Amino acid sequence: MLKRPLAAALVAALAGAPALAETKIGFISTLSGGAAHLGVDARDGFMLAMEQAGRDDVEVLIRDDALKPDVGKSLSDEMIQREEVEILTGIIFSNVAMAVVPPAVRQGVFYLSVNAGPSQLAGRGCHENYFNVAWQNDDLHQAMGGYVATEGYEKPFILAPNYPAGTDALAGFKRGYDAEVTGEIYTKLGQTDYAAEIAQIRASGADSVFYFLPGGMGIAFMKQYAGSGVEIPVFGPAFSFDEVIIGAVGEAAVGTRNTSQWAHDLENAANAAFVEAFRAEYGRTPTLYASQGFDTANLILSALGKADPAEDPDGFRAALEAAEFDSVRGEFRFGNNHHPIQDIYVREVVMGEDGKPTNRLAGVAVEDHQDAYASECTM
């Protein structure tokens, strides 16, 4: 009979102790559909960092938004109200982020973006609980605009899908290029045949092409471009040339250049360890989405070491702002609007040793870049 109270006390102690320090993180991402590889890579990078940390007091709930804003919204409601998560993250696409982030941060939840960086949340709509660990949407396009100008190209032809991130992309490019472009086309979102656009590029007399076409659209464009006989150099943001896309395009991608805030051959100790661990764990080269997921997880872990988001949100926020973690991008810091100030690099697609195309670091497009909307944020 004496044993029973002792056992009860033991059970209470075992059950109670971890519950006190438990932190729940909700990871909502695009894990199905044509753009699934973006979400899958962000998730795998995020979970790699979590596994490496080996903390059993942090629980990650992973859900698929299927690239639908309404699905994302109802998942976040469920996570906040029923699961009582303290931190949300994982969203890839800006339209989903716009449905989820503003209501979530107003309820006191922290949101850390692994990818989407809509301008609305960087400027007037910035919020103390919203952190973007990737970039603002315009950043890579703007950097490429600047790079194309300094390389001496005078007649760029630019194209992007006709949706908010597409118009942001071309606006960003033009802000960086800062001169007249030869041609500008908006294509249908999800379009897979670009014969008509390529014919226009040929007829325009342009000396360079810039395109923002993520996922399958980029694969289709690049393959058709390569077969068309048009031979002017091609530029784009890293989204048009991630490892999955250039793997699917094949040899035709070789020689193209793209801007990225990270590269798998960027030289720093944290990055070398990350790329090696990711390859060992998943058997493929990480994309920039994986690096962003990995950085986001490490930022969260670094802040959790200093303060608990439920008990001391101000301390946790200050710890996030300090961003004291080993980023795979090397130096990492936040600007006033909680968006990164970072170097943006140029990568060139080359043929790898295994006979498959891969990105190689080629130089720096712009150093210590801060997004164009930071000054509008009054936080």
Next chain:
Amino acid sequence: MTAALLVEQLLNGLQLGVMLFLTAAGLTLVFGVMGLINLAHGSLYMTGAFVCALVAGLTGSFWVGLVAGALAAAAAGALVELTVIRRLYDRDHLDQVLATFALILIFSEGTRWIYGAQPLWLDVPDALSGAVTLPGGAQYPLYRLAIIVAGLAVALGLHLLIARTRLGMRIRAGESDREMIGALGVDIGRLYTAVFALGAGLAGLAGAMVGALQSVQVGMGEPVLILAFVVIVIGGIGSVTGALVGAVLVGVTDTLGRVFLPMAFAQVMPPAEASGVGSALASVLIYVLMAVVLVWRPQGLFPAP
């Protein structure tokens, strides 16, 4: 705008039209002969592309992949007809739409389960890569020319099949009076399976050919399916000739609209706005075309007798 650009865009329109024809032909036959609305036709197109990419990757030959893709799609079509579609002929169209929509979901998730979420790699065969110079100085990709030729050859073959063979005679008979050919001793079940497999095989062939040009990924069939429905509504449901004319009409309208509408707007407004307005308007152009045709001829251009 130069003559070379116009010629190139007309060829682009023709090539898109020919691809649409291959997809729409099966759809219109199935509707004409069996009275069935098959939303899962796009999934058969996708099946052709995936099997082609898989087999081409294994054997190293695009041609083997192409044949395998078309045959696999035909086999998948026959299987689906025998197991699912067969039960739907006597139901109303709403039940058919519901069941074939379920098939889309099953095909998409099944494909993702087998091949993974990432797009597959399929390249244009070496013999057809690169561009050729057309008379008049315009350059055009060789592979697209090959698609036009192949598509027109299939159209001719399909015409001969329907007009000159016993199977074609039965298909025509099935279109005009289903009960009667059953009463005359034709095995209607086998005829339906054959027609369904034929349509599926054509869609699979189209998917495999386009797969080398675009990317092979889950969900690639649905945008094509929507266009194929527009084509058969314009051409007249059940008519293969109508499908060919409708497909070329849609292909050329869509391509020329996408190019020349933004150019036209650029004459009167700044380029950035013109591009936005023009491409927005271009994307509805084929639906405007469909509406105009339906007002003029409610049964389509070539109504089935």
